[in-house]
């Protein structure tokens with residue numbers, strides 16, 4: 001059998017992202033409203049700002065914009081996480097970054113499964129923020145044991161899905177028919193189930209330990225809890241949400257509005273209160289559960305370790321100054337004041353080594369290779385022979401993620417766990433190392449520099 005018959009993992013990922021999007025549109029119609037709103041705003045931004053449109057075109061980002069999403073799920077056991085890792089690998093998604101959310105009172109640690117190469121990212125950057133519940137953080141030993149037993153009994157993957165993962169691993173890929181079957185089978189794992197697998201009493205006990213524990217343990221599978229389109233203007237999108245009467249989160253997470261967007265800004269609408277049946281009770285008990293919400297994001301420049309350290313320092317400064325994290329009334333002002341110290345033009349950001357850039361020859365540079373020679377990149381830019389465009393941040397931010405988790409857990413859930421980050425335990429559960437995101441951005445930048453002389 002020739003390998004050319006295999007569908008590329010990039011195409012499988014696109015099929016899967018589309019299937020997830022249409023499933024979630026049916027499950028949570030407000031998500032469809034957000035996708036439409038974001039598309040409208042992106043069109044308007046690109047019409048008003050031809051320079052940005054050109055920049056996106058130059059970097060193969062224009063086409064991916066309309067289909068760009070991230071999603072999030074939460075799983076309960078090492079075995080579930082490890083199989084998810086194998087499932088995502090079939091679609092060219094690999095674990096990047098380790099996020100410890102326990103410091104923010106959320107009993108999980110997480111990674112993002114995502115594509116890593118320039119070509120794969122340009123094809124479709126679909127990513128899934130994936131959290132593993134840390135059962136050891138349940139204080140009551142009896143409840144901890146009960147939760148572990150419930151989780152050990154469930155099967156979150158269909159037999160067909162497991163079979164096709166194994167086939168892809170064995171043969172090195174999937175052909176067209178199998179790829180389509182795989183996408184449909186994989187989708188089942190992420191579907192919402194309105195029947196809980198536990199009694200209402202157990203649900204309440206788990207919920208009392210932490211709402212998130214109930215969300216992970218009480219259902220047949222790790223329902224996708226949001227899918228997030230990427231907007232080019234999150235302030236306009238936030239205003240649009242409010243204008244449509246959508247119950248948006250009060251504060252946009254991440255950096256303040258800037259001329260040169262950095263990292264990631266996010267806002268969400270509150271999780272829906274959904275009816276859940278508890279058939280286990282033998283009665284038709286009905287309760288409610290809040291799990292699924294909507295989120296939008298604006299992505300900006302990926303920062304170097306130096307830039308990231310400055311970001312973390314300024315964010316802490318803004319949050320500490322009010323003593324109330326991001327909930328204090330004048331938070332927006334404090335944030336803007338703190339970030340006045342972060343350069344906001346690309347020349348400075350680049351020259352100070354705060355962000356990663358993709359270099360390319362201009363038409364003049366391509367026409368005059370002799371002039372390009374071995375001039376340093378900055379000299380090429382000064383001479384109009386090369387451009388440097390921001391490399392987009394493809395990852396997540398732990399403080400923002402904690403804010404998103406919190407706003408969907410009823411708000412008041414603030415308890416700090418004494419636990420520490422435990423990347424080794426996470427990697428052991430996953431059965432893989434999680435890749436460091438800085439290395440990936442550095443590689444993208446280096447490849448573009450090498451291509452100048454190519």
Ligand code: OOG
Pocket residue numbers: 071072073074129131225266295396397400401402404405
């Ligand atoms: C994940 C929250 C984190 C983001 O965009 O930072 C996240 C969750 O609630 O499971 O999706």
Ligand code: NI
Pocket residue numbers: 070071072129226228295404
């Ligand atoms: Ni999210």
